[in-house]
Amino acid sequence: MEEYAPNKEEQQVEHVTDKEFIPLKRIGKGSFGDVFLVKKKDTGELYAMKTLSKRNNLEDAWLRYVRTERHVLAEIDSPFVVKLQYAF
Numbered sequence: 001m002e003e004y005a006p007n008k009e010e011q012q013v014e015h016v017t018d019k020e021f022i023p024l025k026r027i028g029k030g031s032f033g034d035v036f037l038v039k040k041k042d043t044g045e046l047y048a049m050k051t052l053s054k055r056n057n058l059e060d061a062w063l064r065y066v067r068t069e070r071h072v073l074a075e076i077d078s079p080f081v082v083k084l085q086y087a088f
């Protein structure tokens with residue numbers, strides 16, 4: 001008999017906001033925003049958090065770039081590319 005494994009839609013989604021992270025230091029700056037080293041309050045795990053300035057970048061080309069980047073990082077499974085854990 002085959003073991004049941006829930007698909008992505010059936011898995012319970014954890015609702016996370018930026019308030020659940022403690023910023024430790026800025027580790028990078030780009031043309032679209034900054035990247036910070038943050039610690040998740042409940043687990044103490046370290047993450048890189050990319051912040052984007054929506055106010056200054058509401059053009060269609062910018063939105064396509066951001067959506068594409070989010071989709072690629074969420075789907076990719078490579079030891080050379082950071083896996084997207086949370087998006088909000």
